[in-house]
Amino acid sequence: MWTLSGFSDEISDDFQEQCSVVRGLGMGHLELRSAWGTNVLDLDEAQVRRALEVLQAHDLRVSSIGSPVGKVHLDADVAEHLDRARRAVELAQAFGARYVRVFSFFLRPDEAPEQVRDAVLERMAALAEVAAAGDVVFLHENEKGIYGDVPARCADVLSSVASPHLRAAWDAANFVQVGVRPHTEGYALLRPHLEYVQVKDAHLATGEVVPAGRGDGEVLDTVRALHEDGFDGFFSLEPHLAQAHELGGFSGPELFTTAHTAFTGLLRAESISYR
Numbered sequence: 001m002w003t004l005s006g007f008s009d010e011i012s013d014d015f016q017e018q019c020s021v022v023r024g025l026g027m028g029h030l031e032l033r034s035a036w037g038t039n040v041l042d043l044d045e046a047q048v049r050r051a052l053e054v055l056q057a058h059d060l061r062v063s064s065i066g067s068p069v070g071k072v073h074l075d076a077d078v079a080e081h082l083d084r085a086r087r088a089v090e091l092a093q094a095f096g097a098r099y100v101r102v103f104s105f106f107l108r109p110d111e112a113p114e115q116v117r118d119a120v121l122e123r124m125a126a127l128a129e130v131a132a133a134g135d136v137v138f139l140h141e142n143e144k145g146i147y148g149d150v151p152a153r154c155a156d157v158l159s160s161v162a163s164p165h166l167r168a169a170w171d172a173a174n175f176v177q178v179g180v181r182p183h184t185e186g187y188a189l190l191r192p193h194l195e196y197v198q199v200k201d202a203h204l205a206t207g208e209v210v211p212a213g214r215g216d217g218e219v220l221d222t223v224r225a226l227h228e229d230g231f232d233g234f235f236s237l238e239p240h241l242a243q244a245h246e247l248g249g250f251s252g253p254e255l256f257t258t259a260h261t262a263f264t265g266l267l268r269a270e271s272i273s274y275r
Contacts, residue, residue, distance in 0.1 A: 005029035005063035006237035019058040033066030062095040070103030089134035104148040131165035139169035151186030158193040167195040172217030173202035183218035211262035
């Protein structure tokens with residue numbers, strides 16, 4: 001049975017409201033990216049304890065830490081960034097989450113992917129070692145503008161590092177926004193690495209993000225393929241229906257509900273069970 005989650009900070013800055021809406025939709029998990037307007041990696045220990053109390057009160061669990069690790073340029077301080085990754089691992093352990101979202105570093109306009117490949121792979125291997133040390137799994141998301149923004153380079157990162165602690169998070173909308181038809185061009189290549197799915201869709205012509213199944217992200221094709229080959233994991237709503245920016249997005253309670261209704265409607269139409 002597939003498990004629904006979601007970037008609950010798209011609902012509200014207030015963590016209480018995030019949890020209330022998520023639970024009201026019948027979901028048992030959320031993806032923790034920020035709470036009370038603070039990025040998850042910057043929560044202090046008192047805020048972590050408070051968040052745990054709120055989660056317990058709403059009978060919710062954390063599917064993944066939605067960290068920004070790897071959303072920097074390659075000239076960023078490596079040691080400092082690895083410290084951020086270790087903090088992400090600490091938080092995953094504190095919240096009982098197996099997964100942490102990461103990225104494969106922004107490229108500058110004058111940086112060709114093939115020229116920086118070795119540096120990217122060195123840093124991604126180092127991140128995988130941090131994940132292994134903490135017994136968690138880092139999920140590489142195909143964010144636009146990073147090294148791994150198209151299927152071939154995502155596969156390059158994952159197969160080159162070749163660690164069970166570095167796996168793929170699939171984001172159809174992000175693929176669309178870099179001119180990729182996700183299922184047609186990426187599914188066969190990335191399915192061996194795929195462990196987590198982020199749910200959003202987009203129009204190829206404009207890049208506008210839309211609810212799942214209403215854009216060019218081939219969401220239905222991907223859902224059918226995953227169901228056929230026995231995928232059993234998380235599907236995390238990341239609607240971005242009101243605004244989107246480099247470190248996340250926002251939808252509000254109503255549009256988050258719209259995103260949930262669109263995706264669950266698609267699953268029901270396919271007779272796919274979920275919780």
